Amino acid sequence: MIEIADLHKAFNQGQHNEYWAIQGVSLSLARGQVTAFMGPSGSGKTTLLSLIGCLARPTSGRIRLDGEDISGLPERFLTELRRRHFGFVFQQFNLIKGLSARDNVMLPAYPLGLPHRQLTERADALLAQFRLGHRADARVEWLSGGEQQRVAIARALINDPPILVADEPTANLDTALSREFLAILGELSGAGRTVLLTSHDPLVLDSPQVERRVALRDGRVVEA
Amino acid sequence: MLFQPAIIALLLAAGLGVAALGGAAPFAWQILRRWNLASGSEGQLTMERRTYLFSSLVALVLGVQLAALLLFVFNADRMSEMFVGAMCAVGTLQVNAWGFPALVAQIAVFFAASQWLLINHLDNQARDYPLVRLKYALLLLLVPLLALSFGLQLAYFKGLRADVITSCCGSLFSGESRGISGEMAGADPRLAMGLYFGSLGLAVAALGSYVLRPAPGRGNGLLAGLASGLVFPAALTGIISFLSLYIYEHPHHHCPFCILKPEYGYRGYALYLPLFLGCAAGLGVGVLQLFRRRPSLAALVPPLAQRLAWVALLALVLFLGLSAGMVWQSNLILLEH
Amino acid sequence: MTDWFHKQRYLIDFSLAALGRRKVRNLGLLAAYSLLVFVLASVMLFTQGLRQEAKRVLAESPEVILQRLVAGRQDLIPPGYLEQIGRIRGVQKMEARLWGYYYDPVVKANYTFMVPGERQIPSGQLVVGPALARERGLVAGNLISFRSYSGRLFTFQVAEVLPQASELMSADLVLLGAEDFRAFFDFPAGHYTDITLSVANPNEVRNVAAKLAAALPDSRPILREEVQRTYASLFDWREGMVLTVLAGALLAFAILAWDKASGLSAEERREIGILKAIGWETGDVLRMKFWEGVLISLSAFLIGYLAAWVHVFHLDGALFRPVLQGWAVLYPHFRLTPQVDGLQLATLFFFTVFPYTAAVLVPIWRAAITDPDAVMRT
Numbered sequence: 001m002i003e004i005a006d007l008h009k010a011f012n013q014g015q016h017n018e019y020w021a022i023q024g025v026s027l028s029l030a031r032g033q034v035t036a037f038m039g040p041s042g043s044g045k046t047t048l049l050s051l052i053g054c055l056a057r058p059t060s061g062r063i064r065l066d067g068e069d070i071s072g073l074p075e076r077f078l079t080e081l082r083r084r085h086f087g088f089v090f091q092q093f094n095l096i097k098g099l100s101a102r103d104n105v106m107l108p109a110y111p112l113g114l115p116h117r118q119l120t121e122r123a124d125a126l127l128a129q130f131r132l133g134h135r136a137d138a139r140v141e142w143l144s145g146g147e148q149q150r151v152a153i154a155r156a157l158i159n160d161p162p163i164l165v166a167d168e169p170t171a172n173l174d175t176a177l178s179r180e181f182l183a184i185l186g187e188l189s190g191a192g193r194t195v196l197l198t199s200h201d202p203l204v205l206d207s208p209q210v211e212r213r214v215a216l217r218d219g220r221v222v223e224a
Numbered sequence: 225m226l227f228q229p230a231i232i233a234l235l236l237a238a239g240l241g242v243a244a245l246g247g248a249a250p251f252a253w254q255i256l257r258r259w260n261l262a263s264g265s266e267g268q269l270t271m272e273r274r275t276y277l278f279s280s281l282v283a284l285v286l287g288v289q290l291a292a293l294l295l296f297v298f299n300a301d302r303m304s305e306m307f308v309g310a311m312c313a314v315g316t317l318q319v320n321a322w323g324f325p326a327l328v329a330q331i332a333v334f335f336a337a338s339q340w341l342l343i344n345h346l347d348n349q350a351r352d353y354p355l356v357r358l359k360y361a362l363l364l365l366l367v368p369l370l371a372l373s374f375g376l377q378l379a380y381f382k383g384l385r386a387d388v389i390t391s392c393c394g395s396l397f398s399g400e401s402r403g404i405s406g407e408m409a410g411a412d413p414r415l416a417m418g419l420y421f422g423s424l425g426l427a428v429a430a431l432g433s434y435v436l437r438p439a440p441g442r443g444n445g446l447l448a449g450l451a452s453g454l455v456f457p458a459a460l461t462g463i464i465s466f467l468s469l470y471i472y473e474h475p476h477h478h479c480p481f482c483i484l485k486p487e488y489g490y491r492g493y494a495l496y497l498p499l500f501l502g503c504a505a506g507l508g509v510g511v512l513q514l515f516r517r518r519p520s521l522a523a524l525v526p527p528l529a530q531r532l533a534w535v536a537l538l539a540l541v542l543f544l545g546l547s548a549g550m551v552w553q554s555n556l557i558l559l560e561h
Numbered sequence: 562m563t564d565w566f567h568k569q570r571y572l573i574d575f576s577l578a579a580l581g582r583r584k585v586r587n588l589g590l591l592a593a594y595s596l597l598v599f600v601l602a603s604v605m606l607f608t609q610g611l612r613q614e615a616k617r618v619l620a621e622s623p624e625v626i627l628q629r630l631v632a633g634r635q636d637l638i639p640p641g642y643l644e645q646i647g648r649i650r651g652v653q654k655m656e657a658r659l660w661g662y663y664y665d666p667v668v669k670a671n672y673t674f675m676v677p678g679e680r681q682i683p684s685g686q687l688v689v690g691p692a693l694a695r696e697r698g699l700v701a702g703n704l705i706s707f708r709s710y711s712g713r714l715f716t717f718q719v720a721e722v723l724p725q726a727s728e729l730m731s732a733d734l735v736l737l738g739a740e741d742f743r744a745f746f747d748f749p750a751g752h753y754t755d756i757t758l759s760v761a762n763p764n765e766v767r768n769v770a771a772k773l774a775a776a777l778p779d780s781r782p783i784l785r786e787e788v789q790r791t792y793a794s795l796f797d798w799r800e801g802m803v804l805t806v807l808a809g810a811l812l813a814f815a816i817l818a819w820d821k822a823s824g825l826s827a828e829e830r831r832e833i834g835i836l837k838a839i840g841w842e843t844g845d846v847l848r849m850k851f852w853e854g855v856l857i858s859l860s861a862f863l864i865g866y867l868a869a870w871v872h873v874f875h876l877d878g879a880l881f882r883p884v885l886q887g888w889a890v891l892y893p894h895f896r897l898t899p900q901v902d903g904l905q906l907a908t909l910f911f912f913t914v915f916p917y918t919a920a921v922l923v924p925i926w927r928a929a930i931t932d933p934d935a936v937m938r939t
Contacts, residue, residue, distance in 0.1 A: 013266050046937050055838060055934035059264040072262055074272050076842060077351050079933070083840035094835045094936050097828075098582040108839040110575065113568030155839065167937055228797045229605060229804055230904060233911035240919050273930040276843050280922060288915060295907050302904050307790075 002029040007061035021047040023219040034195040039216035045198040053165045054082040087156030091168040093148045095140040102136040105154045126154040146177045166197040170204055182207050230299035231381050237292050238374040241285045245367045248278055252360040279344050286337035293330050313481035322380035329373035338504040339511050350520040413466045420462030424544050427451035431537040438530040449510010456503045467547055470554035502539030505532045576853040590821050591861055597814045598865025598913050605905050606873040607881050608800040615792045623757035624766050626783040640751035649772050651765035657753035659742050668696045674735045682738040686720040692732035694722040709745050815920040823924035837933040846929035858914045874899045
């Protein structure tokens, strides 16, 4: 359960180019659902996602994660929460070039200091789950777009987070790969994970896997 | 005599340390005045991010200070051949009035920086950073201490003149000489041994009892800290008044530095490293007790203090074992049985 | 605790891979860093070797040398001084010496002419030092002529060339008989250059010097330990001077390191952004960068120090010889004895690793505090 109350976020605060990306959002998001945030670019959907995902701290307002107020926490603890609760899939996949698919998948777990064998086994299991077992040792820049997308999803799941956050996940995928991604989303949601994503791709927004749609404009919720 | 490689290195290290922390002082002051964790403003975020830089800086200063302490003594020992009458580090440090104060200041910086880092470590684990103002007030105090240490070193090295006839450890650490060093050397070996083993025993006992029962609200943590603080001067007195005699197997050679030399198998390092580590960690156990009543720290202090107490306990037991072993192995008989 | 070790291992693994991914850039830094260590280590090893050499040579010289002063300048010892000193308790041996300097216009160098105390050299013969023999192309049996200060030409036969062993002191040495010496320099009969005294007990040296000064008020006793001290501080001073001059290089290196660390490539910034977004903490990034610094520093230190070792002990310190040695025109040719010195290593470490760490700290921190949501915003 994620509860958001009167959330505000400003950039360049106090300067001439001050800009309020989020202006008073209140929402309640249930566990186990797939929620899509939609709206034109600049509507604040990505900012909202990064605030919920503990990537940034709100200027004012409250975010409660399972009842715990996380809005005033210093970055050090936000990071801890992020590692435990959220996995991220970015628009550009954001894999680290020069490293193998397996190393990329393992990266979010490095700060936890798990035994190497245990971590490798987990990464290999995830790669196998996404039909990438044979590509584990390949460098990520040698992989196809769809394979990179699946490596990114595997990376998001390495710490076994209950919530998956995806920012414009299909922006760089063709229709077939987008459908494949949606299928994966369906599986994850079916396995009990909460999925939060932003998109303005009708293919995503109209798909049956998306259970709730929240429309944003100018940093405010216009339709929930 | 500033154009000596090791002297230049020491001054460089101390000077850069002062410059780095001095440069950080205005930001520390800003934190003291404007810190507000409840605010999500960018200014607050910037301050929070600066704290990472400051803790790295202090860690760097601490590391360098520890290395510099060794280099300082090492270099003093090496330079002794340049001063008439000097036979080891003591002679070099005695060339002018600033030598020993500079050494003491360096030791003080080491202990101060280690305790700051400890408080910082504790505070960083609590979600509300309850000690942040205290930490940065202490950081502001660390700056003048560091500057003092730098100033003393500069005065000492500038005043080093090869034509000065100095005295070696034989005359400084002898029962006849006046002053604190003479008192330490002249202390009745029975008394010094009593103090030495007494304080070490007390510290080990207090640390041991804390390791077993670190529950909050007990005074044993504070006692462990105090006892560990007491161990440091008592151990130094012990080394000067009797342990060195056993190591040198000479009834009048009271020198805390010659034991660092290769002639004596570098035994000094085996003694001083656990002593410094044990005292700093043990002191930390006491320092941590001061914060155990803060709501957000109450759960954090006992495990951290317990871990430190383990470190201190092992280090001091090692120190005790090594020094007892050195007495045992020695051919010198100081006390008639 | 094991978590901590695993974590550090992961961070080291990652920074190793990161270093590999930016080979060219890091190799440049490594080269500059190693060069700095190499130069500083060469200076230190070389002076250390010289210091050892001087110490070894001085160990054989007499404990006290007595000179006579006239108007504050050194003057000849007149006849009868030895007797005037008489017996002093603790003095094992007293000896009056004859020696002087001679400027040879042929090779534009100063030689030390000396009458050895322990051996007799027949009239008309010379024993020469190795450097001089090299310069003038002499071997035993050759004839050599010197024009004395009074203008007369003297021809000698070279009886022997001194061995190379302690060349630092004997390089420019010319040994000859007492009569030849007096004739060549027009040295007044019965006079000597100075007097040497051997004192067995080192604790007695100062007392002997005091007695000498009392017996002969116009004399100046010079103690070996003072000479040793002077040499030691002279070498240290020179080393310190060179290091101070090299401070410019140090500063340049620190600026380079700062620049390299702050001028992160777009790719590297992106990587740090990704790491922060997927759950790395600022401290983790700092630690990763710390390990990167450790790896670079250790490699540079090792490469630079080993290269300096080869340079000084196997190539005779070819690059620094003229600056640090500064003896005479006849450069001695000698092999320094290899020696590792803890103090020196520690000092070198302070001169290189510490400035590097201090220089990269702020840029690294700047990179590490990248906004975690930066990757979402681009």
